Amino acid sequence: MANMKEIAKLAGVSLGTVSHVLNNSARVREPMRQRVLAAVQQAGYQPSELARGLRRDKTNMIGMIMPDITNPFFPAVVRGAEDVAFSNGYRLILCNTDNDHSKELVHLNELRSYLPAGLIVIPSNFSDLTTQAESYRKVGTGVVCIDRLPRNWKGDSVTADNEDGAYHATQQLIRLGHTRLATIAGPLHLTNAKERLDGFKRAVREARVHLGPEYIQETTFDKQGGYLKTNLLLRLIPRPTAIFAGNDMIALGALLAIREAGLHCPRDISLMGFDDLDLAETTNPSLSSVSQSGYQLGTTAARILIDRIQGDTSPARHVVLETSLHLRDSVASPPEIATGPSTPAKRTRRRKQAAATPA
Amino acid sequence: MANMKEIAKLAGVSLGTVSHVLNNSARVREPMRQRVLAAVQQAGYQPSELARGLRRDKTNMIGMIMPDITNPFFPAVVRGAEDVAFSNGYRLILCNTDNDHSKELVHLNELRSYLPAGLIVIPSNFSDLTTQAESYRKVGTGVVCIDRLPRNWKGDSVTADNEDGAYHATQQLIRLGHTRLATIAGPLHLTNAKERLDGFKRAVREARVHLGPEYIQETTFDKQGGYLKTNLLLRLIPRPTAIFAGNDMIALGALLAIREAGLHCPRDISLMGFDDLDLAETTNPSLSSVSQSGYQLGTTAARILIDRIQGDTSPARHVVLETSLHLRDSVASPPEIATGPSTPAKRTRRRKQAAATPA
DNA sequence: CTGTTTTTCTGAAACGTTTCATTTTTCCGT
């Protein structure tokens, strides 16, 4: 491929001038500028990002580190990030950690040798990101953390309003008449799982409903976890009439367990999920869920990162995205109260606006 | 970050020696080698991939170009590719084309400036990949094409055995007694959609079933397409008793249309999908589908690419992966033949082994 | 016109590697 030297010769100018034209790094008089541009055009010249990165000590690549692209919530996040990154001239390097913090560490270290402009990270379990990000920041590389935060995270972050979403979802169950509530939370060392449980608890507390500890289960964020814990919950006496699941995968497992137990959702038991994955509307019954926009998570993170790259040095931003409640067929009034066919109409309730908390 | 010069000084050797130790590019006596390794260890040195790529005229990045990571079939492909790429020291750069060939072209061009070691591409609609790949290959960059092939593709490829999968799925419907078959194919300019239709037709022909052209519909690979075309099919007289959908998204739309028409699947009409997405087992009824491994598609492509990078110059390989039939609740015998509760047991039938066709 | 200031342009150094032609060291046979 052509290089700058050839362009310089072709345009009859010096190397430096070509560079200045290409980067607007100095005034160049119009006729000369045009000659350069013409030569670039003619040769189909593209600057080498490698040489550029080497010289500038920074490339236009953004490392995206996440647990597993195969998890149905994450692709939208990646897509969001890629869209704004690409349109600003940045490329995404994808890394899967499988929620293993040592694998995360490996990625974090190896990415250094590419001098990425920034990092977008969905931290793994027990992530040590806080320390690592410090060392990245020292060399001027931004790191923004999304979806969930590692211990002591002080940097930029974008998350959903998990507490609020869970609170309103639970409140809705209570409003329908449920008093025997249960929840299956995700791993509580993850901030998002913890916040959702907190929201659930707040709604329960405010409604002055008493709940034995056995009605609050913790498990992994997957179908199997939901299945096993639901089997436990279904054996409790009295049996819960509504389950709030920490995410849709858990809810899916719960649905399976409910069906296997010969029970019927929502007649015998209501079910609420979190994330509002695509599959929520195709299950049987369709799954009510707290909706959060993965895409927006991604775009927002990329936006912040690019701002930082371009010199924004304001204090750490903590963007919290609104959620909305998506009611479908999996929730209804509890058996004792049920009045005829009690499937509430599909509807969506908006939550508070996204809030950016500077400092 | 430390560079080679510092390591050289630290170890008391020359720059070249450090490089030779790191790359095994020349014999270095053991004591010296040890001193270098120790210095590397001590300084936590990592070679700059930028400098390395610049000098070698090739990086260890692999460009992965696909329509949309948000399409539920693709994340597994990416994951497969990333797994074998990463474990061989390569990184994945992700690009979405939205099935737009001009966007694909942009990506193809911009990726050049990173000197990627190779490209894995799921071509967009009307892709001009064949031409582009030629110019990449000229500079020693491998390109492997997966899932579907652009016009005149002669290079390495990995695809599923679409024809065979569709053939056996259709055969199964026929075996159950269906004679009024219909299919909703994907966009027929895509090779995979075309092959699936071919398989369908072959099974129909072999069974000596006659099918009017109105029983064969073409649409986009999405829910909406399936929904609309199913509405058409349901109005035909006689109404088809089984629909083979070009993929699971189309099947999903079909399911919706069937339900809305007041019909019941599989009692009134059987439905078969393709891809066997995760959601196939959570729909109501669960969806029978031709299963193909996206993950394997990804790993195989990456494997081939890395072989090429390491100097494999054998003729183009065309790997065709087996599919398997995943029967669930959405298929049963047609109404006229039905004998009691006719839900066939869940089972999986293996198809022929993966075949590599060297040239 | 001339000297000064301002603007534009140039050329070389530097970024951190790999690689190749040389030099230095080691090894071996006599």
Add this chain to the structure above:
DNA sequence: ACGGAAAAATGAAACGTTTCAGAAAAACAG
């Protein structure tokens, strides 16, 4: 112990940019 061959180590050039100090050109004031 010596000379020559083989092996090991070295140093500089090159990859394609950006950037900086300085040269050249233009603009301006008197």
